[in-house]
Structures are given as C-alpha cells and as structure tokens.
Amino acid sequence: MYLAAKELRKQKKTGRRAKTNNYLLMRNVNGRFERDFDNMVKTPTVFFENFHMSVSNFEDLFLRNFRLDAIPLEAKLALTLEYLACGTFQRHVASCYHISKQHVGVTIPEVCDAICVALSGEIEAWDVEAMKRRAQEFQGLWQFPNCIGAIDGKHVAIKAPPHCGSAFYNYKGFHSIILLAICDASCRFTFIDVGAYKSEGDMKAFSKSWIGRELLEGGMEFPEDNMLGGVRTPYFLVADDAFLGCLMLFVSSGFPVLKTRKVFIIPRWFCRQ
Structure with missing residues (x-):
C-alpha cells in the first residue's frame, strides 16, 4: 500500500506544471531591457556608465558569438555586462530584467564564456x-x-x-x-x-x-x-x-x-x- 501511494504521488508530481510567476511574465513589457535599453542606446554617456563600453563595442561583441534562446540575446549580454560593471547582486539584476534568479545564475557564466571565446584573439601574443x-x-x-x-x-x-x-x-x-x-x-x-x-x-x-x-x-x-x-x-x-x-x-x-x-x-x- 505504501509503495502504491508513493507511485501515485510521483505520477501526480510528474504531471504537475509549475506556474510561471506573473512578475516574470511582464519581462517583455516592464523588464529593464524592453523599458530602458533603447533609450540608453540613444544616450551614449548613460550607456557607457551602465555597461562600461560604447554602443558600437556592444554591437560588435553581440554579433560575434551568441546563440538563440527564449530570452533576447541582447538582453542576456546587457544584463551580464551590467552585472559585471556594477558589482550588484544577481537577484537585483534578475528583478530589473524580469528574469528568474535561477536563469540569471545560468546565463551570466554562459555569456562570460561566450565573451572569452569571442575576444580570445584580441590580446597579442607575448613575442x-x-x-x-x-x-x-x-x-x-x-x-x-x-x-x-x-x-x-x-x-x-x-x-x-x-x-x-x-x-x-x-x-x-x-x-x-x-x-x-x-x-x-x-x-x-x-x-x-x-x-x-x-x-x-x-x-x-x-x-x-x-x-x-x-x-x-x-x-x-x-x-x-x-x-x-x-x-x-x-x-x-x-x-x-x-x-x-x-x-x-x-x-x-x-x-x-x-x-x-x-x-x-x-x-x-x-x-x-
């Protein structure tokens, strides 16, 4: 009887789908990338303060080595650079961009690895x-x-x-x-x-x-x-x-x-x- 009840709970758990947080569903409306990014692009000084690079450098880095995903690639690069530039908490960046903390925790190392690959040829050899x-x-x-x-x-x-x-x-x-x-x-x-x-x-x-x-x-x-x-x-x-x-x-x-x-x-x- 115990084994049967355990199997039933397992089946119910497998069929259950976690409900997405309503706050995260507003990413494409109120997230920092959708709300502020275009305006920062139009104001180069503000863009540099937030990402520690120019708009042209951002675009060049973005085009080098990023794969498609549910979250816009530019948003991934933006949140990673802002996190690195500001030294803030991941949960703060996640809240601003309306992305879950768990996803941000996975995204930042992935983007950092992609940046290293993209810029690996930029440093001269020591000859x-x-x-x-x-x-x-x-x-x-x-x-x-x-x-x-x-x-x-x-x-x-x-x-x-x-x-x-x-x-x-x-x-x-x-x-x-x-x-x-x-x-x-x-x-x-x-x-x-x-x-x-x-x-x-x-x-x-x-x-x-x-x-x-x-x-x-x-x-x-x-x-x-x-x-x-x-x-x-x-x-x-x-x-x-x-x-x-x-x-x-x-x-x-x-x-x-x-x-x-x-x-x-x-x-x-x-x-x-």
Whole structure:
C-alpha cells in the first residue's frame, strides 16, 4: 500500500506544471531591457556608465558569438555586462530584467564564456615584436624606455567557498581571489590571470601564472638589450614592491646587475596608473 501511494504521488508530481510567476511574465513589457535599453542606446554617456563600453563595442561583441534562446540575446549580454560593471547582486539584476534568479545564475557564466571565446584573439601574443611595440608606446606616451608592461594584482571580493578555512582571507579583512594583470601604455590588458588565493599574495600569484613561470624558467624570449645613457639595459615589466620577492629570483647581486632583470620596481606612479 505504501509503495502504491508513493507511485501515485510521483505520477501526480510528474504531471504537475509549475506556474510561471506573473512578475516574470511582464519581462517583455516592464523588464529593464524592453523599458530602458533603447533609450540608453540613444544616450551614449548613460550607456557607457551602465555597461562600461560604447554602443558600437556592444554591437560588435553581440554579433560575434551568441546563440538563440527564449530570452533576447541582447538582453542576456546587457544584463551580464551590467552585472559585471556594477558589482550588484544577481537577484537585483534578475528583478530589473524580469528574469528568474535561477536563469540569471545560468546565463551570466554562459555569456562570460561566450565573451572569452569571442575576444580570445584580441590580446597579442607575448613575442619579441609585440614587446618592442609596447615598449615604443611607453616611450612615446610616458617617456619611459624599454618598459613592456605594468603589472599589478587586485583583490576581487568573493563569498568564501565551503570548508576553505583562511585560504581566501586577505589582510584587508574579507575573502577574495587575485586578479593579476599586465597592461600596456594605454591601460589595455595584455595578460590576465585570475583565481589565485589572496592569502598567497601578488608575488606568489605571479610566480604561479603562465607568464611568471616562463620568466622564472627562462622560457620567454625578450628583445635584445638597448643602450640607454651608455648603459646596456634590458626590457622589463614595471611593478610595485609587492613583487620584490619575484625580483630577487632574477637579480641576486643588486641594482647594477641589469642583464637578467625582468621585473623593475619603481616609484613612478604615472607608469602604473
């Protein structure tokens, strides 16, 4: 009898269809995408404030790699970029766009993956010619020769994963992971590594990254050294003193030994803005 009752409940549950929330049904009328998007497109400054990119860049990104779905593709891209730009809660974005929290939670990672695929070819390879071009830009814009990039780490706040202990806890008093990035003279990303424990620090995150391993193991080819003021000077990355430990792996006998120096610690804030 118990098994029969259980089977009957199962059949009823299978045949039951969840009722859609009336609030979500108003997506195509009152949702943020339908209500505000076209007006923001007509006002470029407001559009940039919300999505951190121009209308033309948005359209170009949209056309690259998005699949059809019940929710308009532009709406998916818009809500994802607004979420990333504002750092708000997913439930807030879901409410604004009249989309369920569950669907937003699935949509944002999917769109982020699509963005990575679409823009994967936009970052130049780290070869000799690319390094020379970046050094020329630093020389032209900042009068700082032989610099191929500025490197720094950023605390990205996260909700602590279960059973993580203090692995993600940083000295500022919250849980985070490290976003490690290198930028050129125009503040454009040329390298990104994300996911290191914040408790490890910038130095260790750099040594574990792809580019850090290549530098430490001597696998990356650099341009030939230049003569600057009569001194043979190599190409280098500019960083703050958080990377001093990595520097010591390249330089063991003080500042005059420049031949193997790849990370240059310098107080010139204008090179790392």
